[in-house]
Amino acid sequence: MKTCLSDHAAAPVLLAPAGSPEAVRAALDAGADAVYVGLAGWSRGGARGELDWNELVAAQREVASVGRTLRVALNTIPKPHERAQLFDRIPALLDLGIQEVIVNDIGILAALRRRFPELLLTASIGCGAQTVADVAFFRDLGAHAVVLPGTVSPTEMREIRTVRGISVEIMVHMVEEFILLGKCSMPSYVHLKPSLLPPVFPSEAAGDMPEGALRGLRQTGSIKRGGVGVCFKICQQPWELFADGQRVDARLFPSRQISQIAEVRAYAEAGVDVLKLQGRSLPVNLLASLVRSYREAIDAGAPVGIETRSAALPAAWTVVGR
Amino acid sequence: MSRYELNTTIANLRDLRESDLRDYDAVYLGDIYCRLYEANFLERLGDLKDGLRILRDQGKRPYVTTYAAPRNDFLPKVRKMLEASAAAGAEAVEVHNLGILKIAHEEFPELPVHVGGFANVYTAPGVEVLRGFGAVRFTPNYELSLEEIREVTTECGASMELLVHGKMPLGISDYCFLLEYEEKWGIKCPDLCQKELFVKQGDWAMKSVGKGILSGKDVCMLEHLPRLLAEGHRYFRIETVSESPAYRSEVAAVYHAALERAGGGERELDEGWWETIRRHARIGLCNGFYFGKSGMDYAGIRPDAIGSLSTISRAES
Numbered sequence: 001m002k003t004c005l006s007d008h009a010a011a012p013v014l015l016a017p018a019g020s021p022e023a024v025r026a027a028l029d030a031g032a033d034a035v036y037v038g039l040a041g042w043s044r045g046g047a048r049g050e051l052d053w054n055e056l057v058a059a060q061r062e063v064a065s066v067g068r069t070l071r072v073a074l075n076t077i078p079k080p081h082e083r084a085q086l087f088d089r090i091p092a093l094l095d096l097g098i099q100e101v102i103v104n105d106i107g108i109l110a111a112l113r114r115r116f117p118e119l120l121l122t123a124s125i126g127c128g129a130q131t132v133a134d135v136a137f138f139r140d141l142g143a144h145a146v147v148l149p150g151t152v153s154p155t156e157m158r159e160i161r162t163v164r165g166i167s168v169e170i171m172v173h174m175v176e177e178f179i180l181l182g183k184c185s186m187p188s189y190v191h192l193k194p195s196l197l198p199p200v201f202p203s204e205a206a207g208d209m210p211e212g213a214l215r216g217l218r219q220t221g222s223i224k225r226g227g228v229g230v231c232f233k234i235c236q237q238p239w240e241l242f243a244d245g246q247r248v249d250a251r252l253f254p255s256r257q258i259s260q261i262a263e264v265r266a267y268a269e270a271g272v273d274v275l276k277l278q279g280r281s282l283p284v285n286l287l288a289s290l291v292r293s294y295r296e297a298i299d300a301g302a303p304v305g306i307e308t309r310s311a312a313l314p315a316a317w318t319v320v321g322r
Numbered sequence: 323m324s325r326y327e328l329n330t331t332i333a334n335l336r337d338l339r340e341s342d343l344r345d346y347d348a349v350y351l352g353d354i355y356c357r358l359y360e361a362n363f364l365e366r367l368g369d370l371k372d373g374l375r376i377l378r379d380q381g382k383r384p385y386v387t388t389y390a391a392p393r394n395d396f397l398p399k400v401r402k403m404l405e406a407s408a409a410a411g412a413e414a415v416e417v418h419n420l421g422i423l424k425i426a427h428e429e430f431p432e433l434p435v436h437v438g439g440f441a442n443v444y445t446a447p448g449v450e451v452l453r454g455f456g457a458v459r460f461t462p463n464y465e466l467s468l469e470e471i472r473e474v475t476t477e478c479g480a481s482m483e484l485l486v487h488g489k490m491p492l493g494i495s496d497y498c499f500l501l502e503y504e505e506k507w508g509i510k511c512p513d514l515c516q517k518e519l520f521v522k523q524g525d526w527a528m529k530s531v532g533k534g535i536l537s538g539k540d541v542c543m544l545e546h547l548p549r550l551l552a553e554g555h556r557y558f559r560i561e562t563v564s565e566s567p568a569y570r571s572e573v574a575a576v577y578h579a580a581l582e583r584a585g586g587g588e589r590e591l592d593e594g595w596w597e598t599i600r601r602h603a604r605i606g607l608c609n610g611f612y613f614g615k616s617g618m619d620y621a622g623i624r625p626d627a628i629g630s631l632s633t634i635s636r637a638e639s
Contacts, residue, residue, distance in 0.1 A: 076443045080473050106420070107447025128442070131394050134422025140424065141451065151496060156394050179493035179535065180391055183440055185465055186492050189537060189617035190526045192465075239523035241530075243507075254499050 011298050012275045013070070015169065016291045019049025019280035020184035024059045026288040028066055031295030035063055036102060038070040038280060042086065043073040044104060044126055048282030060096045065128060075104035075124040083108070090116050104182070106141060120144035126182035126195050127172055132160045139166035147276060150232050150258040154266035160269030169274035170267055172260040173290065176237050178253035251312045264297045325585050326556045328577055329483075330570060331387065331563040334361035335369040338376060340569035345578035346560075348383035350416055353532035354390040354438070355494055355562060359398075360512040364389065365399065367406045374410040383413045388426075390418035390440040391494045397425070404430045414459070417441065427456040434458050436483065439491055446477035459483055459557060464490050467614040472553060481557060484550060486543040487573055487599075488561030488611050489529050489536035490617060498532040520605070526618060527605055532563050539608040539618050542599060544576065545591060546612070546622075547584040569602045596624060 014033035018024040027035045036061060037043075038050040051059060056072070078086050090112065093101070103109045104124040112119055112189070122145040123129060123138045129146050138146040145167035152170060161168060166227060169259065180188060226248040241249040260267070275298070277290060328346050332338045333353035341351060353359040353374045363370045363386070371387065377384035386407045389396055400422055408430050409414060415433045417423045418440035426435055435453050436459040437443055443460050452460065461483045462471050471482060500514040507514070515532040522528075526537030541561075543550065550558070560577060562570040576595040583590065599607070608618045615621065 077442075079470065080446070080477065082444070083447075084399070100623075105448055106443055107444070107445040107449070110451045111447045116468055127420075129392070129420070131392055131397060131419075131421045133392075133397055134419065135421075137420040137424040137455075152393075159394050175614065178494075178495050180495060182442065183391060184493040185463075185490075185611075185617065186528065186535060188465055188611065189490075189492050189528070191615040192611070192614075211348045234526075237523055239521045242520045242522060243517050245518070248507075254497055 010268070011301075012264075012272050012293055014291070014298055015274050015276040017049075017277055017280040017282070017287070018059070019051075019255055019282070020284070021051070021055050021058055021062075022284045023280075023282070024062060024070075026284045027117040027291050028063065028068060028292035030288045032068070032291050034069040034100075034274075035059070036073055036276075036280075038075075039088060042076055042078075042089070044075045044124065056098075057096060060098055062085060064097055069100060070098055071100040072098055073102040075102050075125070075126060077105045078108070083111075087115060090119065094118065100144075102147075109138075109143060119236055122147060122169070124182075125139070125149060125174075128180065128182040131156075132163060135160050135163045135166060137169060139163055140288055145169055145274065147171060149176065150260050154263055154270045157267060157270040157272055167273040168271070169276045170260075170272050171265070171278055172258070172267065172279035173274045173294070174258050175255060176258050177255045182254070184235075190234055193301075202267065259295050261294060265295070265301050268298075268301075326551070326558060326581055328385070328558050328560065328574060329385070330488075330560045332363075332373075332570075333359055333372045334363060335366075335373055335494055336361060337567065337570075339371050340567040342567070343377075343380055343382055345571070345574035346382060347593065348385055348413075349377050350385045350387040351377075352387040352403075354387050354418060354440070355398065356498065356512075356515070356519040357389070358498075359510050359515075359532075360516060361547065363597065364403055366403060370403065370406055374407065374412055378411060384411065385414045385416060385436065386412045387416040387424050387438065388418065391439065391496065392419055392422060393496075397421070401425060416447055417457075423452065423455050423457070424613070425608050429551065431456065436456050437461060439464050439485070440494060443474075443512065446474045446480075449474060449480045450477045453480075461485070461559070464492075465611045468549075468553070468612045469614065473484070475554065482555055482557055483557035484543075484555055485561055485610065486547070486550070487577060488556040488559075489564065490537070490541045490608075491534065491536055492528060492617070493535040495533045495535075499585070500532045502531070505601070510562055518546075518604070529564065529604075536561075536564065537610070537617060538604075539606045539620075541610040542581055542603070542607040542620075542622065543601060543609065543612065544595065544622075546609075547577075547580050548587075548589055549585055551581075565602075572598050573602055 013033040015034045016027035018027050018035050018037050024035055040052045042049040043050055060070050100120045102122045102124050104126045109121050112121055121143050123143045125147040129148055135146050147169045150172045235253045238252055240247055327348055328546045329348035330346055353362045353365040357365055363373055374384040404426055414436050416427055416436045416438045418438035426433055435457045439461040441593045443462050449460055457542045504510055519530040520527050520538055521530055529536040529538055560573055576598050608620050611617050613621045
């Protein structure tokens with residue numbers, strides 16, 4: 001699927017999200033080079049948009065059958081007893097032929113690097129990398145790839161790509177919320193409660209192990225720890241502003257949809273390896289349209305700075321969750 | 323070194339000069355949120371050198387902090403700031419960003435590194451990674467409970483720095499929404515974030531410092547100091563970067579006295595301490611995440627100190 005964008009820039013890989021088996025199929029049909037999914041209980045974003053084990057097995061078969069790759073997000077931050085469970089999952093993933101895993105904690109990344117050298121580890125966008133120095137840090141740590149937000153410009157990316165030895169991904173289609181990803185504790189400040197970690201293997205759901213004993217608990221309300229419900233989107237609720245004791249306004253935190261489809265060529269020429277799309281919770285039909293548009297932009301080598309594509313993006317494509 | 327360290331943060335030379343620091347052992351200089359913060363030490367290297375000298379002259383351990391969410395174009399200035407800090411005798415640099423950690427470790431190895439709260443220290447393996455980059459002290463992510471912090475320290479023996487009082491950092495942004503008010507209020511940056519700003523909805527409130535969001539309530543661990551000492555913690559922070567010099571000095575006096583008493587095995591708290599704490603807490607107290615609850619919950623012995631959201635508004639109070 002990888003094509004030549006121009007004489008000077010190799011086409012980046014198009015990495016699409018999928019939150020269901022149907023979405024996996026739709027992303028492939030729409031032209032994704034690779035698809036990422038969340039494994040139930042272990043991915044940022046919570047229960048919505050995750051695949052259970054049987055779905056994951058089926059997804060891997062489907063993706064591999066058309067010669068593309070599946071990446072699995074294991075990007076919550078586990079507690080000590082959950083860490084062992086997480087590590088126990090890895091051999092089963094490798095047995096399936098899944099080598100590419102997305103993680104969100106530098107310690108987990110380093111530990112997985114040591115224990116499973118065959119894994120290709122991606123530092124999640126939640127790791128907060130934005131600079132050339134951040135990318136060099138993750139390269140030194142042994143990451144195969146690092147994800148940067150779509151707020152990083154092609155010009156910045158050109159400097160970042162002076163760092164060799166690591167693949168650089170950019171989330172070209174995403175919501176930029178007021179607080180930077182990986183740097184927000186606002187939801188858990190307002191509400192936080194333990195919730196049972198969902199089962200992953202069918203045997204767990206069948207009750208082969210004591211309920212809650214091995215599956216453990218997650219903190220609902222912490223975006224970094226995943227769990228059911230996850231983020232309460234406090235940032236998307238209206239609030240009042242008080243200045244020096246006086247109510248002066250009622251408003252929302254600023255946020256915006258980033259759709260860098262007009263910059264596909266610029267990112268490619270800057271040396272970006274992967275164009276990643278946010279939206280594991282997107283409905284299948286919208287996901288397919290989104291992936292197809294980026295596919296076409298990559299294949300056409302859209303001219304730098306021409307906003308024909310972004311102007312055509314319908315409002316419904318706004319990502320409402322991860 | 324004393325039995326413990328009580329430290330705080332000061333953003334600029336004016337605040338440093340106006341602050342009575344007698345009850346602090348150490349001070350971090352700089353504002354981590356914004357390059358445009360008024361006279362930020364991190365942008366004014368002459369002021370930074372003066373600040374480090376002032377701290378040394380007062381017998382305080384002089385530290386510097388660094389930006390929590392830098393972009394590429396911050397980095398040349400960060401390097402100059404680190405160079406100036408090392409030359410001027412800073413005893414440690416606090417880093418919240420992993421790229422800056424790498425720069426500090428490789429280019430200024432003489433500067434001990436303290437890892438700040440935005441660096442997302444959640445796990446013992448994470449601490450081990452950071453140690454490999456020269457880190458010697460760690461502020462755990464504010465979401466960790468005392469029990470979880472103990473799990474980390476038990477596993478890796480790290481020296482933790484705990485926020486014991488003040489407004490807890492909750493988030494950082496690339497964007498300052500206060501700039502939208504320049505025309506309406508007739509106030510320009512960097513004066514906008516010098517106002518006392520709270521965002522409020524229903525039963526929650528948070529403090530805005532432009533690109534940063536802090537807890538509306540003040541974290542207060544006054545009555546839990548004996549437990550913190552018993553669990554081996556020795557580095558305590560009163561977060562005052564957005565507070566007045568009076569807050570900075572009076573709250574420190576309370577904690578200094580309470581730590582001295584707790585270190586002697588006493589648990590009694592003076593009523594006057596509570597009055598001071600309550601007077602400075604604009605909308606009440608909380609315990610952060612230390613007891614495994616929502617960050618704005620209060621599990622202490624003084625429910626009368628919780629305060630009320632209505633006190634945000636002078637008109638209502």
